[in-house]
Amino acid sequence: MQTEIEILYIDDEANNLVGFKANFRYDYVIHTASNTAEAEKILLSNPDIRVIFCDQRMPGELGIDFLHRIKKDYPKPIRILLTAYADMDTVIDAINKGHIFRFVRKPWMGEEIISAIEEANKFYVANSLLETKNQELQKAYDELDKFAYSVSHDLRDPLTGVLSAVKLGLEFNSIDRIHELLTLMDSSLVSLDAYIDSLRDYYLLRRGELMLSEINFDELFDNVRQFYKMYTQNKDVTFDICVEQKEPFHCDKAILELILHNLLSNAFKYQQKSRQIHLSNYRLMYLINKRSLL
Numbered sequence: 131m132q133t134e135i136e137i138l139y140i141d142d143e144a145n146n147l148v149g150f151k152a153n154f155r156y157d158y159v160i161h162t163a164s165n166t167a168e169a170e171k172i173l174l175s176n177p178d179i180r181v182i183f184c185d186q187r188m189p190g191e192l193g194i195d196f197l198h199r200i201k202k203d204y205p206k207p208i209r210i211l212l213t214a215y216a217d218m219d220t221v222i223d224a225i226n227k228g229h230i231f232r233f234v235r236k237p238w239m240g241e242e243i244i245s246a247i248e249e250a251n252k253f254y255v256a257n258s259l260l261e262t263k264n265q266e267l268q269k270a271y272d273e274l275d276k277f278a279y280s281v282s283h284d285l286r287d288p289l290t291g292v293l294s295a296v297k298l299g300l301e302f303n304s305i306d307r308i309h310e311l312l313t314l315m316d317s318s319l320v321s322l323d324a325y326i327d328s329l330r331d332y333y334l335l336r337r338g339e340l341m342l343s344e345i346n347f348d349e350l351f352d353n354v355r356q357f358y359k360m361y362t363q364n365k366d367v368t369f370d371i372c373v374e375q376k377e378p379f380h381c382d383k384a385i386l387e388l389i390l391h392n393l394l395s396n397a398f399k400y401q402q403k404s405r406q407i408h409l410s411n412y413r414l415m416y417l418i419n420k421r422s423l424l
Contacts, residue, residue, distance in 0.1 A: 134159050135251050136176060140169045140184040140193070141212065146236075150183075153240055158247065165189065166196040173200065179207050181250045183234070183243075186213035194230075201229060206257070208250035212236050292319065314359060322357070342380045347373045347411040350383075354390055354409070358398065367398065368406040375411055390414070 136159040139150045147162040154160055161176060163169035166188060173179060186193040197209045209229060214236040231253060232246050292315050299311045351371045362369045393414075397407045 135181065135247065136179045137161065137181045137183065137247065138163065138169060138172055138176075138179050138207070140164075140166065140182070140188070140196075142185065142187075142189055146185075150243075154243065154247075157244075166191045169196070170200065173204050173207070180254045181210065181247055182207045183210050183212055183246075185236070186211055197230065206254070208254050210234055210246055210250060212238065289322070341382050341384070343383055345379045345381050345383060345386060347375045347379070350386070350390075351409060351411070354394065357391075358394060370406065370408045372408065372410045379411075379415065 137154070138161045139147065140163045141147055141150070142164055144164065147164065151160045151162055161172045161179065163172055166184075169182075169184070173182075182197070184193040184197055188196065191199075193211055193213070197211070201209075208231045210232045211230045212234050231250055234242055234246055295311045295315050299308050302308050302311070351373055355369065355371060358369060394407070394409070
């Protein structure tokens with residue numbers, strides 16, 4: 131955030147414009163305008179203006195009406211009204227329409243202007259920090275939504291595979307066949323439980339921070355093979371895995387597993403007639419680098 135405070139001073143009296151700039155040009159960056167149309171052009175070309183001083187009795191448009199009109203397009207600058215006629219109706223109108231931060235009586239005193247600028251700047255900084263926090267919070271909510279979708283998306287297929295095995299097992303009379311299905315179901319559910327634990331640890335404990343480590347694709351893909359073993363057998367799908375790792379590869383393992391499950395769950399769901407799914411570490415690394423997921 132910038133250190134110099136930029137100020138826009140609007141007044142139809144030339145002497146007041148000259149006097150304001152002469153008094154405060156060494157401490158602040160001063161912009162002056164003799165009418166509201168000129169003021170809007172200055173605001174458009176100077177987005178870092180923090181404080182606006184505007185005289186109430188301006189030709190063609192009252193200061194309150196101007197400050198109210200620009201609030202939608204320029205919500206950040208803090209608005210201060212200059213007036214020699216601070217009657218109650220003006221005060222109420224300014225609060226309701228212009229969202230005025232403060233009044234300064236004309237003719238103004240230098241100390242009062244400095245005090246108004248310092249207070250307005252503190253309010254501006256506080257609002258800016260709050261806006262930043264709100265943006266970060268919204269980003270966190272968006273990531274949480276994606277996380278919830280990924281979990282429901284990635285867990286549904288393995289569970290569907292287990293349910294299919296249960297239905298298939300109900301049709302068998304052979305104890306050996308049933309035991310074989312139960313063994314596969316047990317392996318699938320153990321892998322599923324480990325996957326849930328890894329997601330929980332990553333999102334709840336690490337809170338999105340990257341934890342880079344060297345990836346062993348043989349080990350990683352073997353876990354993936356076991357995870358989808360039940361599904362491939364029940365659906366009669368060929369799942370080919372190819373690993374050719376000649377050099378170290380570093381990535382966040384939790385993120386990599388999440389990417390893998392997203393890709394594979396879609397592949398199993400929307401497989402073509404060939405009923406073959408291929409997984410290669412080179413292809414995976416290409417997709418990761420292409421999508422800037424590292």
